Amino acid sequence: xxxxxxxxxxxxxxxxxxxxxxxxxxxxxxxxxxxxxxxxxxxxxxxxxxxxxxxxxxxxxxxxxxxxxxxxxxxxxxxxxxxxxxxxxxxxxxxxxxxxxxxxxxxxxxxxxxxxxxxxxxxxxxxxxxxxxxxxxxxxxxxxxxxxxxxxxxxxxxxxxxxxxxxxxxxxxxxxxxxxxxxxxxxxxxxxxxxxxxxxxxxxxxxxxxxxxxxxxxxxxxxxxxxxxxxxxxxxxxxxxxxxxxxxxxxxxxxxxxxxxxxxxxxxxxxxxxxxxxxxxxxxxxxxxxxxxxxxxxxxxxxxxxxxxxxxxxxxxxxxxxxxxxxxxxxxxxxxxxxxxxxxxxxxxxxxxxxxxxxxxxxxxxxxxxxxxxxxxxxxxxxxxxxxxxxxxxxxxxxxxxxxxxxxxxxxxxxxxxxxxxxxxxxxxxxxxxxxxxxxxxxxxxxxxxxxxxxxxxxxxxxxxxxxxxxxxxxxxxxxxxxxxxxxxxxxxxxxxxxxxxxxxxxxxxxxxxxxxxxxx
Amino acid sequence: xxxxxxxxxxxxxxxxxxxxxxxxxxxxxxxxxxxxxxxxxxxxxxxxxxxxxxxxxxxxxxxxxxxxxxxxxxxxxxxxxxxxxxxxxxxxxxxxxxxxxxxxxxxxxxxxxxxx
Ligand code: SF4
Numbered sequence: 157x158x159x160x161x162x163x164x165x166x167x168x169x170x171x172x173x174x175x176x177x178x179x180x181x182x183x184x185x186x187x188x189x190x191x192x193x194x195x196x197x198x199x200x201x202x203x204x205x206x207x208x209x210x211x212x213x214x215x216x217x218x219x220x221x222x223x224x225x226x227x228x229x230x231x232x233x234x235x236x237x238x239x240x241x242x243x244x245x246x247x248x249x250x251x252x253x254x255x256x257x258x259x260x261x262x263x264x265x266x267x268x269x270x271x272x273x274x275x276x277x278x279x280x281x282x283x284x285x286x287x288x289x290x291x292x293x294x295x296x297x298x299x300x301x302x303x304x305x306x307x308x309x310x311x312x313x314x315x316x317x318x319x320x321x322x323x324x325x326x327x328x329x330x331x332x333x334x335x336x337x338x339x340x341x342x343x344x345x346x347x348x349x350x351x352x353x354x355x356x357x358x359x360x361x362x363x364x365x366x367x368x369x370x371x372x373x374x375x376x377x378x379x380x381x382x383x384x385x386x387x388x389x390x391x392x393x394x395x396x397x398x399x400x401x402x403x404x405x406x407x408x409x410x411x412x413x414x415x416x417x418x419x420x421x422x423x424x425x426x427x428x429x430x431x432x433x434x435x436x437x438x439x440x441x442x443x444x445x446x447x448x449x450x451x452x453x454x455x456x457x458x459x460x461x462x463x464x465x466x467x468x469x470x471x472x473x474x475x476x477x478x479x480x481x482x483x484x485x486x487x488x489x490x491x492x493x494x495x496x497x498x499x500x501x502x503x504x505x506x507x508x509x510x511x512x513x514x515x516x517x518x519x520x521x522x523x524x525x526x527x528x529x530x531x532x533x534x535x536x537x538x539x540x541x542x543x544x545x546x547x548x549x550x551x552x553x554x555x556x557x558x559x560x561x562x563x564x565x566x567x568x569x570x571x572x573x574x575x576x577x578x579x580x581x582x583x584x585x586x587x588x589x590x591x592x593x594x595x596x597x598x599x600x601x602x603x604x605x606x607x608x609x610x611x612x613x614x615x616x617x618x619x620x621x622x623x624x625x626x627x628x629x630x631x632x633x634x635x636x637x638x639x640x641x642x643x644x645x646x647x648x649x650x651x652x653x654x655x656x657x658x659x660x661x662x663x664x665x666x667x668x669x670x671x672x673x674x675x676x677x
Numbered sequence: 678x679x680x681x682x683x684x685x686x687x688x689x690x691x692x693x694x695x696x697x698x699x700x701x702x703x704x705x706x707x708x709x710x711x712x713x714x715x716x717x718x719x720x721x722x723x724x725x726x727x728x729x730x731x732x733x734x735x736x737x738x739x740x741x742x743x744x745x746x747x748x749x750x751x752x753x754x755x756x757x758x759x760x761x762x763x764x765x766x767x768x769x770x771x772x773x774x775x776x777x778x779x780x781x782x783x784x785x786x787x788x789x790x791x792x793x
Binding site: 183184185188190192341407408414418419422423426429430431432433434435436445448449450452453497501520521522525526529530 | 694695696698699701702703707733734736737739740741743744777778779782783784785786787793
């Protein structure tokens, strides 16, 4: 077994089975770390809790909902300052965050009254919002507050409101992934099938495991609309509560993040016979193949091909401009879960970078199966790393850039390794053809920022040359490039807009008559 | 298995592992179903046989199979020189290898969890 024990973890020998180095000739039957287990005592994990996974990852991207946490206010920490799942209703779900603010007295005397008061106040304060999700936290779960009973009481008193109860307290799993699971199952058990949706197209999908990070969902929605496909619901980015109650009427579940949302797809398959098609929205080749597959499923592949041709012609020269400058750069791909496999192969092929390490904070072995398969020989794969292991890996692998969350990212910056925010992005969206170029631009800007050299100078003692100008990114990135590439008239830097989502919201789409309507005409 | 066949099987497996996601569904029974149907249809397509995909479930296997068959034909030009029985035998070897990597030899401890 190619397991790897970090020096810093020698005192926690159980950690050995959580890291592997993919050697020559090795495959998944020998190179696969353990995953989705309780963090080993003594290891300072970077994971989130199960409440966080349910609420902050999956629940809250739903846009037309009051998201109320029943617990101490601190549990609701992650909101607009850390999360970037935007929505086309002025980001209601990000701008307002609600907690019942439980304190010691409530732990002693119970907090059900407090909960009911908070629910009624929230509905009164936002009379246009008629939907609510209630999230259990450790505190309210441990004292046994009956959240369901309170939700029922309120729904009786206010018949026009609907409340979803998510019973996923922080301790309900080894990591945030436990919460992903719980909210998936709770949603299908409680809400799917309770609304009959209006079907407006012959081609109807649920778009699942997509959280509209900086507009990703809206980019993909644009492609589907151009193909005349109705997105019945998006689980859950920019998604609407009532649309998600009608998920059972789709013909196909198109699944992006299998880590966080495969459970609901599997259940929709078993309970309603809706098949699951896994796609990759990141990367030009992956985008083309994803749209092609959805198009073929419905027999409208010509519509997909038209989009693929148009988008590739528009954006490929820009992607290649960055590829020429990023080739052979070393990357640590250290996201939360699914991006380790979404990105591992495609950034190597389409941007030329070498992925020297993948890690996952909350992924399961299934994610590592995909990630280890997709990266090249020699890569170090780590499950649930602690901060010291991250530092040791940085020292030994010497990456040029790290893609990770903002907490480990800030640590990397302190040792002068640039990082990009793999969860919330820097200048996203990153999905779609244009989004992928925006990602390449962010990587380029990260690696070649002149600040890395400037910050090493100490003006109190180092000699500061005044006879030369500052080095620009372009000077740094082009130093070893051939004239052919430097002077290419076909390759070009990103030419899109600062905000590439705004225009999508006002766009009009071709009208495709449904078979029923065209037969009647 | 001779060296040439082994090498070819690895090339075809490498493509699936790097580019596809369908082989990594959640549980053993899902993976058996996926591998069987998608590779079965891919074999038929590579042998120019007609594939019938009437139910929506079959259609879903079929789209992955078409993409895989197209990619194979484009990347592995040596496939064009093989007779149909040779393709069938090779694809059976691919299926056996994929089943081993994703099911029977898999280290994934969640594969046999009875629930999703
Ligand atoms: S672990 Fe418990 S107390 Fe901490 S944030 Fe999660 S739900 Fe709140």
